[in-house]
Amino acid sequence: MSAFGISGLAHLFGVLAIILLLVWLLHYREGIEFDSDIGFRVFNVHPLLMFLGFIFLAGEGMMAFLTIPGKREVRKFVHMTLHIVAIILGIVGLYAVFKFHDMAHIADLYSLHSWIGIVTFGLFGLQWLFGFVTFMLPGAQGPTRATMLPWHKAGGRALLFMAVCAAETGLMEKSRFIGLKPYQTEINLVNFTGLAILLFGVSVNIVVGLR
Amino acid sequence: MSAFGISGLAHLFGVLAIILLLVWLLHYREGIEFDSDIGFRVFNVHPLLMFLGFIFLAGEGMMAFLTIPGKREVRKFVHMTLHIVAIILGIVGLYAVFKFHDMAHIADLYSLHSWIGIVTFGLFGLQWLFGFVTFMLPGAQGPTRATMLPWHKAGGRALLFMAVCAAETGLMEKSRFIGLKPYQTEINLVNFTGLAILLFGVSVNIVVGLR
Numbered sequence: 001m002s003a004f005g006i007s008g009l010a011h012l013f014g015v016l017a018i019i020l021l022l023v024w025l026l027h028y029r030e031g032i033e034f035d036s037d038i039g040f041r042v043f044n045v046h047p048l049l050m051f052l053g054f055i056f057l058a059g060e061g062m063m064a065f066l067t068i069p070g071k072r073e074v075r076k077f078v079h080m081t082l083h084i085v086a087i088i089l090g091i092v093g094l095y096a097v098f099k100f101h102d103m104a105h106i107a108d109l110y111s112l113h114s115w116i117g118i119v120t121f122g123l124f125g126l127q128w129l130f131g132f133v134t135f136m137l138p139g140a141q142g143p144t145r146a147t148m149l150p151w152h153k154a155g156g157r158a159l160l161f162m163a164v165c166a167a168e169t170g171l172m173e174k175s176r177f178i179g180l181k182p183y184q185t186e187i188n189l190v191n192f193t194g195l196a197i198l199l200f201g202v203s204v205n206i207v208v209g210l211r
Numbered sequence: 212m213s214a215f216g217i218s219g220l221a222h223l224f225g226v227l228a229i230i231l232l233l234v235w236l237l238h239y240r241e242g243i244e245f246d247s248d249i250g251f252r253v254f255n256v257h258p259l260l261m262f263l264g265f266i267f268l269a270g271e272g273m274m275a276f277l278t279i280p281g282k283r284e285v286r287k288f289v290h291m292t293l294h295i296v297a298i299i300l301g302i303v304g305l306y307a308v309f310k311f312h313d314m315a316h317i318a319d320l321y322s323l324h325s326w327i328g329i330v331t332f333g334l335f336g337l338q339w340l341f342g343f344v345t346f347m348l349p350g351a352q353g354p355t356r357a358t359m360l361p362w363h364k365a366g367g368r369a370l371l372f373m374a375v376c377a378a379e380t381g382l383m384e385k386s387r388f389i390g391l392k393p394y395q396t397e398i399n400l401v402n403f404t405g406l407a408i409l410l411f412g413v414s415v416n417i418v419v420g421l422r
Contacts, residue, residue: 110398111383112401112402113383154416157416161412162409162413164372165375165379168379168380169380171323172380172383172384172387173387187322198373202373205369206365209368210362
């Protein structure tokens with residue numbers, strides 16, 4: 001199977017994860033609404049936007065040089081744009097969880113999930129800025145770009161990996177928080193969602209690693 | 212900084228994670244003993260051996276082609292041996308958690324942590340077998356090896372990534388299980404352990420990604 005074939009698998013796992021997340025949040029949980037008086041509906045914005053932004057769009061952005069037809073400049077623009085959209089969705093998703101904590105009087109930033117998440121968000125922003133300054137602005141010269149490219153790629157792969165760790169720990173935290181019991185339907189749904197997210201991350205990693 | 216410099220950081224984060232894990236399991240928790248009548252002492256074998264095997268030794272094995280002086284054959288032997296030791300430690304570590312579940316009448320394999328862990332363990336074994344047959348046995352020819360190498364590398368990176376996800380979700384599960392409270396010393400210790408494990412995984416990934 002080629003890198004292009006694996007990118008097909010990546011799309012599949014990504015879309016599967018979105019569907020499973022929506023079934024979970026809309027059917028099993030309270031629904032998704034940023035401006036609700038019900039704290040859990042506000043909270044549910046968080047997992048959806050963090051996955052859509054930091055994992056799905058960022059992953060698709062990483063594969064854009066392979067999967068988008070057209071000139072290199074077009075692919076690069078799509079790559080950069082998907083990542084800035086990821087950051088915007090991430091800001092809204094993070095705002096939602098702090099808003100929920102405020103509504104429900106829950107402490108902020110004490111769990112491993114929150115630590116991994118906040119470190120990943122910060123480094124992701126730096127990686128985007130670094131990439132924009134080096135590869136989009138006309139300032140950096142060819143040799144500088146050539147030196148920086150492997151670091152940009154390795155950093156991007158590491159960040160996707162950290163974002164997936166944040167998602168998996170987040171799903172664990174929520175499963176425990178709502179007291180899911182062994183083998184019940186909802187915990188299996190959450191676990192399959194986690195596996196789909198993991199396999200999306202793994203597939204994207206293999207696609208960009210093989211190039 | 213060179214790939215070799217980053218490998219220094221990787222050793223540092225790896226050793227830091229071992230120290231933090233030992234402080235946690237020996238000082239804050241019940242200690243580590245495979246043949247104990249106290250279930251928690253049996254359980255504590257699990258996090259130690261899974262990290263030592265599947266993450267630390269596997270990660271050191273992945274970097275062996277860069278960090279071990281000597282001929283290519285020596286490096287390759289170290290690479291292969293560290294991975295088989297990882298598998299043996301992994302088997303003992305998995306046995307410990309099933310033994311603990313049996314002693315404490317806890318259900319097996321229902322959490323996202325256990326699902327990620329068991330999938331990773333199975334694929335790790337397959338990757339080792341695949342590597343041994345292709346690269347150690349004299350059967351496979353040069354062109355086959357050259358075709359398989361990028362897949363072996365990409366698969367190995369993906370597996371380290373999955374193993375780190377398993378570790379992080381495991382730390383979350385245990386933190387919740389023992390009811391750690393926000394901002395207390397022990398939860399911060401667990402979180403720093405999780406960050407050290409994550410940074411070890413990230414550094415190894417960058418080292419092998421840059422080569």
